[in-house]
Amino acid sequence: MLFNLNSYPSLSNPAAFHSCADAYHEVAEYMDFYNNRRIHSSILDFAPNEFYQRNQTEELTIKEVRV
Secondary structure, eight states, X not given: OOOOGGXXXXXXXXXXXXXXXXXXXXXXXXXXXXXXXXXXXGGTTBOHHHHHHHHHHSOOXXXXXXX
């Protein structure tokens, strides 16, 4: 998984964490956002988990992305 720390500033400053549990909670929250709520244009504007679930029951075609 790639992180875009600009969209989640608390992860870009390790000094902001008071403990490992604090850091773990922030990373887990970001992963939830990234996989369950953030839409991705290359997968038909679905969140990754939603795309995966839908692709199990219907054939979805992802968009070609050129870099």
